[in-house]
Amino acid sequence: MxxxxxxxxxxxxxxxxxxxxxxxxxxxxxxxxxxxxxxxxxxxxxxxxxxxxxxxxxxxxxxxxxxxxxxxxxxxxxxxxxxxxxxxxxxxxxxxxxxxxxxxxxxxxxxxxxxxxxxxxxxxxxxxxxxxxxxxxxxxxxxxxxxxxxxxxxxADSYVLDMVAAQADGGWPRTSTLRKNRYHEKHLGEHGVLDWRFLQGVELAAGAFDLLAAIEEKSWIAARTDGRDAKFTMSGHGAFWRAATGDPVLAEMLWAALLTVDGAPAAFSFDVNAGTLKYAIANSYDPAFAKQSPGKLLYYRNLVRAMEDGIHTVDWGAGDSGYKRVIGAEKGPAIxxxxxxxxxxxxxxxxxxxxxxxxxxxxxxxxxxxxxxxxxx
Missing domain, CATH: 3.40.630.30 (Gcn5-related N-acetyltransferase (GNAT))
Known part of the structure; x- marks a missing residue:
């Protein structure tokens, strides 16, 4: 055997x-x-x-x-x-x-x-x-x-905001920043009713991308360039982002914060949320409201919401480092x-x-x- x-x-x-x-x-x-x-x-x-x-x-x-x-x-x-x-x-x-x-x-x-x-x-x-x-x-x-x-x-160099570290180091955003933001919001409200919204892929695909594109068409990118670098216009990269929402899993990762004034789009921030990491893709505003810094007001609200949703890190990528450093971002890995x-x-x-x-x-x-x-x- x-x-x-x-x-x-x-x-x-x-x-x-x-x-x-x-x-x-x-x-x-x-x-x-x-x-x-x-x-x-x-x-x-x-x-x-x-x-x-x-x-x-x-x-x-x-x-x-x-x-x-x-x-x-x-x-x-x-x-x-x-x-x-x-x-x-x-x-x-x-x-x-x-x-x-x-x-x-x-x-x-x-x-x-x-x-x-x-x-x-x-x-x-x-x-x-x-x-x-x-x-x-x-x-x-x-x-x-x-x-x-x-x-x-x-x-380019990337810029990265570690929100966990920023909160541990005396709290973020700082009380003085929130006080200044409330002051600007008060004066921005003189233009009309303010509405702050957060949108994901399904809503973006259903027409909200057009609202973001309308802001870009009034922004500096349309005034000073040929518009090819705009993210959401059809002469820019709009076709890409609209097509990306065809996958519901991917669409859930796409995120936008939108400010409207009396129903008219005034500012946006657009991101890709990858777990605890947020890739900040684009933000823009209507220059008609520039004195009240609508873009800054919106992205602070967006980042506070991100912390509540469990985001730990924001990767701002390349580009103007001035406002990113003011927020608290530091130089990250080279691109x-x-x-x-x-x-x-x-x-x-x-x-x-x-x-x-x-x-x-x-x-x-x-x-x-x-x-x-x-x-x-």
């Missing part, structure tokens, strides 16, 4: 990891995003689909599976001459252009991703992203160890644009173009850091 084997006598095989390419966007993107760090869970299928709808391009997705479970999803779109085999991660400029990876993806999964990536492209652009991006950092480390050239250009160039002739060419790539960004504030934790983690 054959003696039965004990469970301890079986040899555990290492997990089987494979990477393969799918035409279009893979539905598994959502599964990976759900297992990604909280900061990256908005990187869902519809986020990338909205980018393709708004900005064009035809996507392919590298999917990495471990024992049949998707752990990394890398959508990419071609750009430049076909013979150059260049690709970029699609998305919206801010919060960032990255891709979802499970928190426990591991080096083996990123190794498999790099193997497949080298078969598909000569170079991949990822960014802008903050230093320490949890999807990019392990890929950079493995790529460098295997002879890939990694080029970065500095875009950079990356190009990963595969070994061989492409890497040789990449090294020669390093200086040109760096000069195409802003003045370098600091060298790239490999091990900087992302904001909010």
């Amino acid at each position: 054959t003696k039965p084997m004990l469970l301890a006598e079986f040899t555990r095989l290492p997990p089987a990891t494979r990477a393969f390419v799918l035409d279009g966007l893979s539905g598994a993107i959502d599964l990976v995003a759900q297992a990604a760090p909280e900061t990256h869970r908005f990187l869902r299928y519809q986020w990338f689909a909205a980018a393709l709808a708004a900005y064009g391009g035809s996507a392919r997705t590298i999917l990495v599976e471990r024992d049949g479970d998707a752990v990394i999803a890398l959508p990419m779109v071609r750009f430049g001459p076909a013979a150059a085999r260049l690709a970029a991660v699609p998305g919206c400029y801010w919060p960032f252009r990255s891709f979802p990876a499970s928190v426990d993806a591991g080096d083996g999964a990123f190794d498999a991703l790099l193997d497949r990536l080298g078969q598909e492209v000569n170079a991949l652009r990822i960014g802008p992203v903050c230093d320490g991006d949890p999807s990019l950092q392990p890929l950079l480390a493995i790529a460098r160890g295997r002879g890939w050239v990694t080029l970065d250009r500095f875009v 950079r644009d990356w190009m990963l160039v595969r070994p061989g002739l492409p890497a040789l060419l990449g090294r020669g173009l390093r200086g040109m790539w760096e000069r195409s960004g802003q003045r370098h504030a600091a060298p790239a850091v490999d091990e900087v934790p992302p904001p909010g983690l």
Whole structure:
């Protein structure tokens, strides 16, 4: 009679990891995003689909599976001459252009991703992203160890508000700030009835985006620029944000604070809420009310509501640091644009173009850091 084997006598095989390419966007993107760090869970299928709808391009997705479970999803779109085999991660400029990876993806999964990536492209652009991006950092480390050239250009410094620390340090907002805000609100009320509202994706999709766009069309961005950087007008990025609300999970992450005066939109703040982290995407106001600082009044109300809702950190991204410092924000991780160039002739060419790539960004504030934790983690 054959003696039965004990469970301890079986040899555990290492997990089987494979990477393969799918035409279009893979539905598994959502599964990976759900297992990604909280900061990256908005990187869902519809986020990338909205980018393709708004900005064009035809996507392919590298999917990495471990024992049949998707752990990394890398959508990419071609750009430049076909013979150059260049690709970029699609998305919206801010919060960032990255891709979802499970928190426990591991080096083996990123190794498999790099193997497949080298078969598909000569170079991949990822960014802008903050230093320490949890999807990019392990890929950079493995790529460098295997002879890939990694080029970065500095875009800007981010500004981050730690509301937990601010509250612990004597309370936030300060009593003097609240007193000044009440004074301005009193005078703003002389223009008409004030209404302060908070809106999420369903309400935004149902027409509230048009209210935000109406404010932008009266703001400095319309008066001083060609309007292409406006977030919610149809000549700006409005198509992207409207399309993003097609996913109810993603729509729940979209958040707007709106001030109306006698029913007319006067100021807004718009964010993406990612767990305990809030990405401040845009804010604007009607200059007709500029003397009473409606934008400032609104974003203070918005941040107080954020604290009540369990938000710990606000990432303001790049741009005018003046009002952000007044609020209490401090300089956070640098924002950079990356190009990963595969070994061989492409890497040789990449090294020669390093200086040109760096000069195409802003003045370098600091060298790239490999091990900087992302904001909010």
